[in-house]
Amino acid sequence: STHTRVSHIEGAERVCVDSSVLCCPVCYEVYSSVPFLLSCGHTFCSQCIRTMQTNKMVGEAGDMTIDCPMCRVSISSNAVFKNYIVDDLLRSVEDIGERESKRSAAATAEIIATLRLAKDRSEKKVTALELRIANLDKDLHSTKKQLRMMTLVVFAPVMGYLALKAFRSLFS
Template identity: 30%
Template sequence: MKKTAKQNMFGFLKRLIPKDAKKEEKRRLLNSVDLSDVCVINVETLRCAVCFNIYTGVPRTLTCGHSFCQQCIEGVIQEERDDVPNPNGRLSLHCPICRKKVQYHKIVLNYTLKNILDSINELSQEEEEVRRAYDNTLDASNEQLRQRCTDLERLNNDLNKRIGEMRHKEYYNYVAIAFFIIIYIIMNTLLGN
């Protein structure tokens, strides 16, 4: 296909405009994140707004979009039922976050959030296993290093002992040589050579 004059002009102008290094870096990082299997999640987004713990069981999502633990949302329903009796018999509650009125029968199970929590738990267990294996390897390595240090210390002590013995022998050799030189000098002077 032939490029039109407009496309050629755009390409020409695009080359004249300096590239924004920050945008290029951001684009590169986004591409690397898209290609990776790792996703970073803020733990605070996985906490129930009522109990402040990470969601337990299958979280429940209200029509306003907020999610809560099943026990927590049932506790909110019970509190509202005790505070304000509902004459028409339909259970409703106010969202603990946005205070929007929600019908109980419209609360849905959030399996997507449950799957995310399960995936995080699996990753945590895998990380724990890897950490334990690393710790075991590290302990074994540390034990090997301690043993090696002990062996080297023993070798160092043996070498120091041998050096001391050699110096001791060397000293006696010097004394013996000095003694023989003195005897030689005395004998030469007495015998008058």
């Protein structure tokens, strides 16, 4: 059952973590080093633990005790342990952030490469279309010139005949 649970968590795409467990409940700072766990179950940063130990009191048995700021239970200063679970959790969150950042950078690079390819293809199409337009424009001017010449060839004799007829009518 434990193996199934672990493989399910490892296979999860996103895991939501309450960020408050990654911060010291006294100073509200994210744990910058391995935090400390009191025997009552509460976790604090090393700086706050040092402050608590500096302000420690002597217990009934003559040992040094500190009062947990969360539950006020009096705890022997020897009953303070490093909380590697929270430290591992912090590292895994950092790893997830790095992986997400790398994944995002890779996706961005892929999008940029795709856009560049599309841009290059579009530029080639635009160049081909501009060349086609230039050729069509050249053909149009050539056709217009030929049409003018044909108009002169076809209508010149008619115009000449009409001019001659008009000229003759002046003298008749």
